[in-house]
Amino acid sequence: MTTSKTIRLVMPQWQGGNNPAYHFGAELLAWLAPAAHCPVITIPVSSPENNPLVSEDGIVGRTQVVAQLALAQTTIGEHAPDNIAVLGGDCLVDLAPFAYLAEKYQEGFGILWIDAHPDVMTPAQFSHSHAHVLGALMGHGDAALTAAVTRPVSGRKVMIAGLNDPTDYETGFIQLHGINTCAPEEIKAGSRHIIDWIANEKITHLAIHFDLDVLNFKKFRSVYFSNPDSDEHAYDGIGKGSLEIDEVINLIHQVNDLTKIVGLGIAEHLPWDAINMKRMLASLPLMND
Structure with missing residues (x-):
């Protein structure tokens, strides 16, 4: 009897989102x-x-993210796991793990991208590489990122769940590459489209990217859009999450009954209250002796 090997990667990368709070x-x-x-x-x-x-070739912190990507690739290769759980950090942390899993499981591999945003941009649209990761997994974008992908994932093997208000560029990319999408309202109604996608594409092994900003930022406050120091109109025009925690949990449990989950990446955790508490404690007498 063979034993399935799992590893857990902790990758406190912050440069992809150009935000130290991700660390x-x-x-x-x-x-x-x-x-x-x-x-x-x-x-x-x-x-x-x-x-x-610094910005290099259109990517902020390019030297750092490329070096950290290479280190993640080497580490995963040394352990040669069957399953990978990832705790990040910005969304780019899933590039090396999901690229490894795509190569390992090949035609039966699919990606469920639970995110308010598709992350398919390139340096031409946005300099923060956490918004490039899914595009890179499909073989599109900066050469230093796509070099990590030996088997690009086809758009038909990708489902973006929770997508909200994509830009014109993102909409065009999704349509051009035949990426499947599921709006928050569809998930709340039962996720039938996602269930059918798994069956129709014969997905036997699934990696799930869970960007916490897919959640309702008015109730779950540890996400980008809940920054208490931001102006109330700072994020106007940007797609925001609207799902509840239990709705995402139910979705993941549903797909777990239909296919084998071999990857789970959780990213973009921004615990503003804990960050402020840490800063406050560091400033108090008798706390830094």
Whole structure:
């Protein structure tokens, strides 16, 4: 009897979103997660402190994200797992794990991208590479990112769930490449489109990207759009999440009954209250002796 090998990657990458808060968000996510009964590997990420980023070839922090991507690839290759759980960090943390799984499971592999945004941009549209990751997994975008992908994933093997208000570029990319999408309202109504997609595409092995900003930011406050220091109109015109936690859990449980989940990446955790509490504690007498 063969034993399936799982690893858990903790990757507190913040440069892809150009936001130091992602670093602590990933660390706290790893602390909150259930105890692991598998190897837990932390991918070293350069600290946000005194480490300003520069834009190189249209990508902010390109040197750092490319180096961290290579390290994640090497680490995964050394462990050669069957399943990978990822705790990040910005969305780009799923590039190396999902590329590895796409190569391992080939034609039966699919990606369920639970996200308010499709993450299919390139440096021509946006300089923050966390918005490039799904496009790179499909073989499109910056050469240093797509070099990690030995088997690009076809659009028909991708389902973006929870998509909200895509840009014209994103809409065009989705249509051009035949990517499947499911609006938040469809998920709330039962996710039939996603269930049919798994059956129609004969997806036997599934990787799930769970960007926490797919959640209703008015109720789950540890996401980008809940930043208490932002102006009330700072995010006007940007697609925001509207799903409840239980709706996403139910969706994942549904697909778990239909196919084998071999990848799960959780990203973009921004615990604003905990970040402010950490800063406050560090400033108090007797706390830094």
